[in-house]
Amino acid sequence: MKLDTVKLIIDLKSLSRGVNRGVFIIPLEKVEWNIEGVEPFDRQGTLELMVDYGDEAVLCSGSLDAHFRTPCARCLEPSHFSISEEIYREYAWSPDPASGEQRELISQSGELNIFNAVQEAVLLSIPGKPLCSPDCTGICYN
Template sequence: MAPMSGKRPSEAALALQFNVAQLLKQATGARRGYDIAVEAPELDQQLVLAGSLHGQISCLRIGAGILVTGELETVVRLECVRCLSEFDLPIRVEIEEEFRPTIDIVTGLRMEQEPDQDEATLIDEQHILDLAEVIRQAVWLEIPASPICRPDCKGLCPQCGQNRNQGECACPANPVDARWLALLTSKDMPGT
């Protein structure tokens, strides 16, 4: 993982980073658990967390690196696709990801990586395991493709744009499109 150029990580970003040097020195099967409680970390510019990110993760030493598993909860602020109002959606994500070291903990030599290895799952040169990208991806996967504020959302009026959840507008229920008016009038003419 490349260091951030000239920009110091925020406290929230640091809370999602774990020094796993001691765990990497231990035998396969060693385990460490961590509680996560971060006030609305900024994971993505388009992803607004309205609440804290909290839960537990477990780091298990495996032959090739560290297996991270856990469950996290947060609240995401979204825009309803029907009425365009903002609303908060509780999200629960499960994480199961294998992280591999870039530096051998014993020799200090750079380790060879698989060509298709995701950079987000690499443990950096200082043996820091960073969960931010993995959590960001997991949260995005839990967000519905077409989020709605509630199942009975009435949406917007197609004529005036009034939010129908806040009250009805004065627009006619079934307006006639002017382009079809000629056909409708010819249907009512005798002899057609």
């Protein structure tokens, strides 16, 4: 399986029918994550992918082992979080009118863009109330 580790695009031609597995080192700082207030903390992350290449659809699942940072909710210093959510997305060559499920389309050039699926796992892993440390006392205004 061939993956552009910056754009997060899989070359479909590099896949065989059925289940494909791969482990990739992602240069986190080069990826345009485009998530407000969130930056990579580690320089690199490990992306484990399982891609099931079927006739009707391509199922992509996996996980990203990486740390990101976002401002602490109390003091605005960086707080770190790891990616806890799994990556899961279904791709198809044509929209399926029968199912209400939103499926992403595979480009005519044979590229499988998994950026949105990976970005979503990062978005869903952002803590609701990020803290730099459990006993952060926040900004002192005195």
